[in-house]
Amino acid sequence: MEAALSAAPDQTDLFRTRFTRLIELVLSGSFDDPDVRRVMELVTVSVDSED
Amino acid sequence: MEVRLTGWRSKNIRGGLRDLDIDLGSDPRRWTLVQMSNGTGKTTTMDLLRSTLTGRALSTPEVRAFRADDLVETGLFEARLVVDDRPIRLQMELDFRDGSVSYWTVRAETRGGGREEGRAVPSELRELLKPALTELFVFNGELATQILDLSKSRAAGAIRALYGLDQVDALQERVTGLVQQEVRRAASVTSAKEQKGITQLQNLVNEATSAKQRLEQLQQASAARLAEVSRERERLDAEITARLSEDAGVRAEIEALDVNQVEVDANANDLSTQALEAFRRPPHVSDLLQERLKTLGEQLYTLKLPETISREFFNELANEKLCVCGRPIGHTERDQIITGAGRYLAQDQITVINQMKTALRDSSGAPNVLGATIASLQAQLVERRKIKAERDRLASERIAEGDDVLAKLRADLGECIEEVNALSATLERLSTKDSIRQRALRVGWESNLPLCDGELEVRKFRLQTATKTRDFSEQGKRLNQIIADTTRRALDGLRDRVRLATNEKLKLIIKGEDLQVSKIGGGLELQSGGLDAKAGASEGQKLAIAYAFLTSLLAEAPYKLPFIVDSPAVSLDTEVRREVGELIPSFFGQMVMLVISSEREGFADAFYGRAPEDVRFLTVAAEGGGQVRIEEGLQAFRDFHGKDLTA
Amino acid sequence: MSFFLPTGVRSFFSFEGQRAFAKTPRRRDATPRFLMFDAYYFSLLLGLREGRLGDANRLEAQSFFDAYPDNYRAQAELIAGLLVDSELRRLQIGIGDRADIERQMVLLLDLTSTTRLSGHGDQLLNRYAVAGFDVLQDGIMPPDNLEDFLVAYHALWAGKDPAE
Numbered sequence: 067m068e069a070a071l072s073a074a075p076d077q078t079d080l081f082r083t084r085f086t087r088l089i090e091l092v093l094s095g096s097f098d099d100p101d102v103r104r105v106m107e108l109v110t111v112s113v114d115s116e117d
Numbered sequence: 118m119e120v121r122l123t124g125w126r127s128k129n130i131r132g133g134l135r136d137l138d139i140d141l142g143s144d145p146r147r148w149t150l151v152q153m154s155n156g157t158g159k160t161t162t163m164d165l166l167r168s169t170l171t172g173r174a175l176s177t178p179e180v181r182a183f184r185a186d187d188l189v190e191t192g193l194f195e196a197r198l199v200v201d202d203r204p205i206r207l208q209m210e211l212d213f214r215d216g217s218v219s220y221w222t223v224r225a226e227t228r229g230g231g232r233e234e235g236r237a238v239p240s241e242l243r244e245l246l247k248p249a250l251t252e253l254f255v256f257n258g259e260l261a262t263q264i265l266d267l268s269k270s271r272a273a274g275a276i277r278a279l280y281g282l283d284q285v286d287a288l289q290e291r292v293t294g295l296v297q298q299e300v301r302r303a304a305s306v307t308s309a310k311e312q313k314g315i316t317q318l319q320n321l322v323n324e325a326t327s328a329k330q331r332l333e334q335l336q337q338a339s340a341a342r343l344a345e346v347s348r349e350r351e352r353l354d355a356e357i358t359a360r361l362s363e364d365a366g367v368r369a370e371i372e373a374l375d376v377n378q379v380e381v382d383a384n385a386n387d388l389s390t391q392a393l394e395a396f397r398r399p400p401h402v403s404d405l406l407q408e409r410l411k412t413l414g415e416q417l418y419t420l421k422l423p424e425t426i427s428r429e430f431f432n433e434l435a436n437e438k439l440c441v442c443g444r445p446i447g448h449t450e451r452d453q454i455i456t457g458a459g460r461y462l463a464q465d466q467i468t469v470i471n472q473m474k475t476a477l478r479d480s481s482g483a484p485n486v487l488g489a490t491i492a493s494l495q496a497q498l499v500e501r502r503k504i505k506a507e508r509d510r511l512a513s514e515r516i517a518e519g520d521d522v523l524a525k526l527r528a529d530l531g532e533c534i535e536e537v538n539a540l541s542a543t544l545e546r547l548s549t550k551d552s553i554r555q556r557a558l559r560v561g562w563e564s565n566l567p568l569c570d571g572e573l574e575v576r577k578f579r580l581q582t583a584t585k586t587r588d589f590s591e592q593g594k595r596l597n598q599i600i601a602d603t604t605r606r607a608l609d610g611l612r613d614r615v616r617l618a619t620n621e622k623l624k625l626i627i628k629g630e631d632l633q634v635s636k637i638g639g640g641l642e643l644q645s646g647g648l649d650a651k652a653g654a655s656e657g658q659k660l661a662i663a664y665a666f667l668t669s670l671l672a673e674a675p676y677k678l679p680f681i682v683d684s685p686a687v688s689l690d691t692e693v694r695r696e697v698g699e700l701i702p703s704f705f706g707q708m709v710m711l712v713i714s715s716e717r718e719g720f721a722d723a724f725y726g727r728a729p730e731d732v733r734f735l736t737v738a739a740e741g742g743g744q745v746r747i748e749e750g751l752q753a754f755r756d757f758h759g760k761d762l763t764a
Numbered sequence: 765m766s767f768f769l770p771t772g773v774r775s776f777f778s779f780e781g782q783r784a785f786a787k788t789p790r791r792r793d794a795t796p797r798f799l800m801f802d803a804y805y806f807s808l809l810l811g812l813r814e815g816r817l818g819d820a821n822r823l824e825a826q827s828f829f830d831a832y833p834d835n836y837r838a839q840a841e842l843i844a845g846l847l848v849d850s851e852l853r854r855l856q857i858g859i860g861d862r863a864d865i866e867r868q869m870v871l872l873l874d875l876t877s878t879t880r881l882s883g884h885g886d887q888l889l890n891r892y893a894v895a896g897f898d899v900l901q902d903g904i905m906p907p908d909n910l911e912d913f914l915v916a917y918h919a920l921w922a923g924k925d926p927a928e
Binding site: 077085088089092093094097099102103105106107109111 | 240241280281284285287288291292295588589591592593594595596599603
């Protein structure tokens with residue numbers, strides 16, 4: 067099963083690839099903290115200067 | 118992955134399950150019908166199967182409720198599976214005495230083929246044996262219609278379970294957990310992770326940066342001014358000298374003073390060098406010290422310290438056969454020598470004391486020489502002061518004679534010197550790196566450059582940490598958003614596919630009515646020819662829909678699971694039964710159906726005509742006293758007149 | 765082992781790094797260099813004279829030198845001797861008390877050490893320096909040049925008030 071992984075369009079290709087892989091790992095039950103952390107670091111966020 | 122059920126057995130369980138073993142063979146046929154009368158444990162078997170497959174915890178009353186009679190102490194239920202051609206047996210052991218349950222696994226991989234404690238199932242299989250999913254393929258037919266019930270969110274839950282979407286929830290929790298970890302880590306540096314806090318930290322950095330700039334400017338300015346003022350001082354000195362020298366007589370005096378000055382300075386240097394040399398040798402410093410050193414030396418001689426004979430001498434002697442005096446050394450003598458040796462000093466202790474003795478003996482000082490040197494030095498210092506006083510006197514005389522220019526020059530010089538001192542002090546406060554000096558001058562980071570640098574670094578580091586933490590937190594939130602988005606889309610996609618597949622099947626089963634699933638929400642929403650018809654669907658129709666949904670759901674999965682169903686058609690009327698009996702089975706892979714005798718008509722008999730290699734008929738007949746008899750084959754199946762044992 | 769400066773010595777002599785009397789503008793002529801070890805030693809002698817041990821907590825946290833500098837190496841045995849002498853006085857060990865004298869010497873001396881002293885001996889030296897520095901501070905104002913200091917220090921040994 068590969069669900070439609072139409073992830074957010076504002077992210078990089080690298081992120082998309084790693085994210086897809088992470089989901090695969092999650093579904094097979096073999097994911098680990100460092101994997102999650104790496105994907106988190108790849109997320110591009112625009113931080114507003116005001117809250 | 119393909120999972121098939123190859124049989125089950127039970128021991129010491131109530132109902133007809135005291136001693137039952139159903140063997141479907143290592144390559145079971147596609148469809149198996151097991152006829153069991155009510156009371157022979159049909160429902161219990163399903164229950165036990167589900168529990169064994171999911172490994173769920175049972176309460177003490179639940180355990181004891183399975184007990185066949187008061188005499189038995191333990192009970193067993195075993196489910197036999199074959200997973201991609203690998204056999205695996207899952208066992209549930211019940212201890213009726215203490216009401217506990219334990220799970221065991223028997224696998225081919227286990228050394229010796231023995232059983233292991235716990236459920237040692239491959240991880241993929243473990244995912245499938247979750248309760249939410251297991252109750253779909255070990256299915257209670259009487260509850261099929263609950264799938265339609267919107268208030269019981271079985272349908273959506275089933276999809277989520279089957280496709281592992283609940284694991285993705287776990288992922289989101291992990292993400293949140295990692296952010297929290299990071300926040301905790303950063304908290305030791307600073308607690309500002311939100312924007313307000315970060316702005317504050319940025320302000321602090323800015324404050325320190327401008328302080329540093331300010332101090333640097335002040336330092337530069339002070340250094341420049343100091344250079345300027347020092348030059349001015351030299352200039353004034355020169356001018357004063359020049360002015361004084363205008364008078365030939367004064368000039369001569371000044372020159373003489375200069376010559377003197379040079380001589381005095383040179384002498385002072387020589388003398389202080391000599392004095393320092395002398396000071397560095399204790400016997401020269403004073404009579405007192407010299408006395409003490411001499412006395413100590415004499416004392417050591419008088420006391421004959423150290424002894425010339427050492428411990429080593431005696432230890433070596435003890436190893437000889439003859440003493441130095443010629444007498445033989447036996448055991449007794451040896452022991453005494455060694456004991457006695459302890460009384461003496463070791464060789465290197467002796468050596469160092471001897472060295473000291475020698476030094477003391479050779480030490481001779483001449484404190485009076487130092488005294489003389491110091492006296493001479495003092496004289497030179499006096500002389501130096503005199504020369505300065507002379508210069509001052511010459512200048513004062515001229516001023517007294519009305520030399521205003523000279524007076525002014527002297528006054529300016531005085532101011533200059535004051536300013537030099539002030540600037541030196543300022544520069545010291547600004548630049549000293551010595552922490553003891555810093556404390557003594559009571560400077561802080563706002564007035565001392567090295568300290569300011571340090572403070573700036575610390576503040577920058579805090580800001581950086583907080584920003585990083587804040588960014589990481591945002592990244593975590595965004596990732597969870599993306600994950601939620603993704604799963605929502607996935608779920609929607611799946612729901613739709615399953616819905617369409619279900620509807621395809623419905624068209625085949627329920628002819629004459631255009632009954633379709635319009636939406637899969639918590640339950641299944643239906644419409645018929647444009648109208649919401651759920652309320653009006655018959656029991657049969659509901660059942661058909663439920664099966665259509667289940668097959669579509671399970672068929673979409675990348676796993677093939679057996680479909681074990683209890684009383685699949687009992688509530689249907691005969692005609693619908695027939696339809697269900699004819700169509701549904703072809704939608705599944707392996708099917709195991711537990712039926713009661715009254716379901717034969719219409720449903721079971723739809724199987725009579727199928728190829729024998731595809732169907733197996735088993736009949737479980739009660740024999741009384743909890744014993745059962747298993748009969749094989751179509752004939753027995755058809756002919757069975759079940760006595761419905763009331764529970 | 766190592767030499768530790770009593771706290772306060774650095775600021776007393778206005779040491780900026782290794783340079784003493786740093787507040788005074790440097791004269792271009794060849795005034796002899798006053799070492800940090802000199803500051804230590806000058807304090808030490810006074811402490812040994814007084815026979816008092818100062819508080820170990822009033823020493824700097826890190827040693828400033830690990831052995832005798834060149835100018836002092838030859839004095840190692842003599843300084844060791846002065847230490848032994850001061851300790852015998854402090855512990856009131858009598859002239860004829862051979863065994864006790866021997867015991868003290870064994871405790872304080874070590875052939876293998878460049879200072880000729882055991883670790884215990886080194887630490888005692890540091891504590892005598894603390895006491896000696898107190899005497900120094902009581903008797904002399906913080907000097908801003910070497911010559912004035914030498915004259916004033918000598919006066920402390922002459923037993924008179926330092927000459928003005």
